[in-house]
Amino acid sequence: MSPAETAVAGALADADALAVPAAPARRMPRPRADALRNRERIVTAAREMFVEFGAQVPLDEIARRAGVGNATLYRNFPERADLVREVILSLTARITERAHEAAEEESDPFVALRRFTHAAADERVGALCPMLDGDFDKHHPDLLAERSRLEEAVQGLVDRAQAAGRMRTDVGVGDLMVAVSQLTRPLPGTACLNMDRFVHRHLQLFLDGLETPARSELPGSAATLETLRSETCAGR
Incomplete structure (x- = not known):
């Protein structure tokens, strides 16, 4: 090794000896x-x-x-708003899972739609809907993401039922969501927990009206998800 190469090697060795070892990456503690x-x-x-x-x-x-x-x-x-947001996120996720389960486990697409609708009623979606009028960030990224998952899942149920000729095509996802919201909202002065027997009867009447062949011509146009996005809550 030449004298110049020896000097360079020595300098590098000295630099390595003086280098401060890198601090280990900190791990965030996992919740207990x-x-x-x-x-x-x-x-x-x-x-x-x-x-x-x-x-x-x-x-x-x-x-x-x-x-x-x-x-x-x-x-x-x-803050109360933090808890309300978490409840809405939890509810939305649960309803989305009901939609996925119905789609995966039912071979008849309209049966899947019917199963989901009754399952959404069991989640008390109508009774909880007024919370969306509360004072909290309705455009929180988590809320928007969870809402998008739900809309995609329900749209899939409707699309499959209509493509199979099992559901009338002059209705949209918005019509379904408005009906579920309104029919599952308890009447004023009525204990919500005692409304199940009426809720499911009325939902079934509504669902019978969605099946083909259509027995009447609907006024107006189908309600889409875009229509509902301009409202604070479906059914408001």
């Missing part, structure tokens, strides 16, 4: 299992109480039903 369970209990309790008493139910009552302390509730959801 009990913390995740508490959060899920809070969301479930909030959803139940919002259905029964409205979105302004006291938060300490939600904590009591969930079996957690007030501090745990506020640690997870510092």
